[in-house]
Amino acid sequence: MEFDYDLFVIGGGSGGVRAARLASAEAGQKVGLAEEYRMGGTCVIRGCVPKKLMVYASHFPEEIKLAQAYGWTVHAGSFDWKQFRHHLHAELNRLEQIYTTNLEKAGVEIHHQRAVLKDPHTVELDDGTTFKCRHILLATGGAPSFPPLEGAEELGISSNDIFLLDELPESILIIGGGFIACEMACILNGLGVKTTIFLRGAQILRGFDDEARGHLADHMASLGIEIHCGTSIIEMVKVDSGVNVRTSTGHQGTYGKVLFATGRDPSTKGLGLEEAGVKLGRNGEILVNEYSQTDVPSIYAIGDVTGRVELTPVAIREGVAFVETVFHGRPTPVDHELVPSAVYTQPELGTVGITENEAERARDAGGEDFEVYATSFRPMKTAFAHTDDRVLMKLIVGKESRKVRGCHIVAPEAGEMIQLAGIAIKMGATKEDFDRTCAVHPTMAEELVTMKSPVR
């Protein structure tokens, strides 16, 4: 068969862009890529990047309060959302252009339109053009999902909409207790929006270490964020000042906006997967093997659309491993073990490895026993300002192996700290390796190498 492309990538997000660039520039393949919205995908346009810039913006009121305690005569004044949004989008445009230019420089042919599969070797663009492709990589990511509640999509907004708001509401109700719910709650609260969270479960951030979740929830509440656990929304009605909401617990209230942060669905609708014979899992994710290959040998999938670990660095690594496997003849399975991550709340939660609960379950199932080292303290910077802010550092250590199997940090800049702890833990460091590492003083992170006795 004659092919138009050695590789065609559908989706110009974190995973797709990296795979396309490497396959073209390093492996010398003829590569095409289709992006239906904006180059850079979720992370650059409506995820990590604009979110982190909003995190920075939201920190200033607390910093200014601290500055006052340190002797500065400063006042927060007011926040100009429109000015910030203008600057934010100028920055996103700049990044989008860089992504496009880098792909072009690498020799990738970009098609700025939607693409779908026709068969195992054919893609079709929106304008009807078809291409024969030796390999096809699906990197279409995911999109916010709304619960099946009447009015949710019409009256509610998703994280996509936050970055485009004309003005910040006076109040917001956030539904959900995951990454996006907690980050957006801290951001919007920091920017002066009265913020309430409703979540179904008993605590925010299911799946994270229980002690870390409790510590963070307390801190978020102390900042003025109202968190209602065990609460589901059952009715939404549009009113002049926003949306009136009724809950399963009998609560009724009106909020300027209602943000659904209730998870994301893999973007597979109308992609032609059935026609091509690609199989989906229970949550609509594309099923792949350890090399990101689907059941159809010429079709691979990476990133959020595969529902494995939904993080940008993971999508990128899956893209790199795909190119190694398919174009360099070096079969490279993707390593999803011990992926560090951070939730950019106030303060941040950094985590790598197992939680105390997981360690308990593993032990009860006949696995290794474990020790918990933990400390909670008032950090020097904010203690000076007489705030009650506390930091939590926690290590889960294998009792026999002595390996540090989990690390959980709730602290300002925990994302930066967990990146470095993650290296040691990925290398298999033991508690004694941590102990013989000299502290850097005075820092918060020094507690990671000075915890002497297990607390449990």
Ligand SMILES: Cc1cc2nc3c(=O)[nH]c(=O)nc-3n(C[C@H](O)[C@H](O)[C@H](O)COP(=O)(O)OP(=O)(O)OC[C@H]3O[C@@H](n4cnc5c(N)ncnc54)[C@H](O)[C@@H]3O)c2cc1C
């Ligand atoms: C609010 C938010 C904050 C986040 N913060 C972080 C963070 O701090 N750190 C982190 O690691 N991760 C974060 N994430 C997750 C991260 O953004 C994703 O894991 C990552 O973007 C996944 O990359 P991807 O390549 O799989 O897909 P995406 O980046 O979603 O890219 C998929 C692309 O495919 C395009 N597309 C879809 N279908 C088609 C089609 N048929 N034809 C053509 N184009 C198509 C889409 O328009 C999109 O541009 C965040 C996500 C959100 C929503």
Ligand SMILES: NC(=O)c1ccc[n+]([C@@H]2O[C@H](COP(=O)([O-])OP(=O)(O)OC[C@H]3O[C@@H](n4cnc5c(N)ncnc54)[C@H](O)[C@@H]3O)[C@@H](O)[C@H]2O)c1
């Ligand atoms: N800092 C980061 O790295 C970062 C930030 C944002 C997002 N992400 C990635 O994006 C993914 C998606 O984030 P997310 O916050 O949308 O998902 P999530 O899975 O973290 O949270 C979804 C929340 O919605 C709740 N929920 C689901 N259905 C519901 C319903 N019908 N009614 C009420 N509540 C419901 C869940 O219980 C959960 O609390 C994350 O898993 C993460 O991998 C990462």
